[in-house]
Amino acid sequence: MKFKAFLTENGVNLLEKRFLPALEKIGKTCHLYLTHDNAIFLHNLLNGDGVQSIAQFRIQALFDDYRISSQNDDRIAFTIDVSLLLRALRSTVSISSQCAAHVAAPDSDSSNRLQIKLVKKLPPNCTVAMPFLTVETRGYKSAVIQDIPISKPLSRVQVVELQSALEMAQDLPQTLVQVPDLIQLQNFVDRMKNVGDVLNVFISKYGDLRVDVSTTLISLGAEFRKLLVIGEQANEPAEDQNLSARSRSSRSISRGDGQTVQVSVKHFSKSLQCHLSKPDCAFYGIAPQGSCLTVIFQFFIPGSRQSDKSISLHCRLPVLDPGSS
Numbered sequence: 243m244k245f246k247a248f249l250t251e252n253g254v255n256l257l258e259k260r261f262l263p264a265l266e267k268i269g270k271t272c273h274l275y276l277t278h279d280n281a282i283f284l285h286n287l288l289n290g291d292g293v294q295s296i297a298q299f300r301i302q303a304l305f306d307d308y309r310i311s312s313q314n315d316d317r318i319a320f321t322i323d324v325s326l327l328l329r330a331l332r333s334t335v336s337i338s339s340q341c342a343a344h345v346a347a348p349d350s351d352s353s354n355r356l357q358i359k360l361v362k363k364l365p366p367n368c369t370v371a372m373p374f375l376t377v378e379t380r381g382y383k384s385a386v387i388q389d390i391p392i393s394k395p396l397s398r399v400q401v402v403e404l405q406s407a408l409e410m411a412q413d414l415p416q417t418l419v420q421v422p423d424l425i426q427l428q429n430f431v432d433r434m435k436n437v438g439d440v441l442n443v444f445i446s447k448y449g450d451l452r453v454d455v456s457t458t459l460i461s462l463g464a465e466f467r468k469l470l471v472i473g474e475q476a477n478e479p480a481e482d483q484n485l486s487a488r489s490r491s492s493r494s495i496s497r498g499d500g501q502t503v504q505v506s507v508k509h510f511s512k513s514l515q516c517h518l519s520k521p522d523c524a525f526y527g528i529a530p531q532g533s534c535l536t537v538i539f540q541f542f543i544p545g546s547r548q549s550d551k552s553i554s555l556h557c558r559l560p561v562l563d564p565g566s567s
């Protein structure tokens with residue numbers, strides 16, 4: 243089982259400045275799943291507890307000189323501490339930048355590249371070698387090596403199970419609505435945290451998104467209307483347009499044009515932390531039968547409005563109640 247590659251400058255920026263800070267908010271540890279074509283960070287796909295997140299990168303988006311081999315069809319997966327990986331990258335990048343600033347070697351660009359690889363090492367006071375993910379940069383006169391402890395790589399059966407869970411998590415809701423401002427939504431949810439722990443989420447084919455928290459004493463909510471809809475959509479009946487939000491949602495659900503679910507306020511807030519990955523837009527949708535709430539983040543090719551197919555990120559929030567549809 244072997245893995246070795248060089249992180250590109252774009253790969254370092256994507257991981258260090260955007261995605262790892264976001265993924266760290268989802269959970270302390272995740273699976274890193276490496277194949278010939280993709281590098282994928284997966285949260286909670288096997289245990290089903292908490293927010294599931296899937297951040298997938300084409301190899302070319304992160305790496306140069308990428309080499310991988312294993313008996314599991316050249317697929318390798320293991321558990322890693324996101325915080326440790328982020329800290330190691332930041333430390334290595336900082337030291338590498340300092341070396342580059344002080345040494346004007348002709349080949350400094352290539353010598354300061356960050357190499358990442360799987361190794362086995364014997365930790366102090368241990369008799370058994372342990373697996374590590376090593377981040378290394380070589381300067382003009384020195385080398386900086388950061389060893390990140392990882393789990394034992396997954397077995398063939400476990401890799402197949404992880405791949406199956408990944409494929410199941412790719413199913414999209416039939417209706418998705420675009421949220422125009424994640425920061426604004428985050429501010430609303432931060433206020434709702436003080437009211438209750440359960441968030442009601444309503445989405446309609448008319449482009450409506452409503453989130454609210456209710457107790458016996460108080461109800462606090464926010465509604466977004468006439469949002470961009472992808473997938474199944476419908477025109478809102480004229481007689482509904484002047485009704486209250488609750489009346490409109492009840493009528494749309496009875497027509498089969500809307501769905502509502504309950505999720506944890508904490509989980510919803512965690513998914514919003516993915517704004518740290520700097521997406522260009524985000525979409526919310528409820529899976530069939532209200533099985534989960536899905537959040538899809540879209541990234542554009544810089545300087546364009548075309549979707550960047552080399553990067554994808556989405557979350558699936560478990561529901562506390564299947565709601566109605």
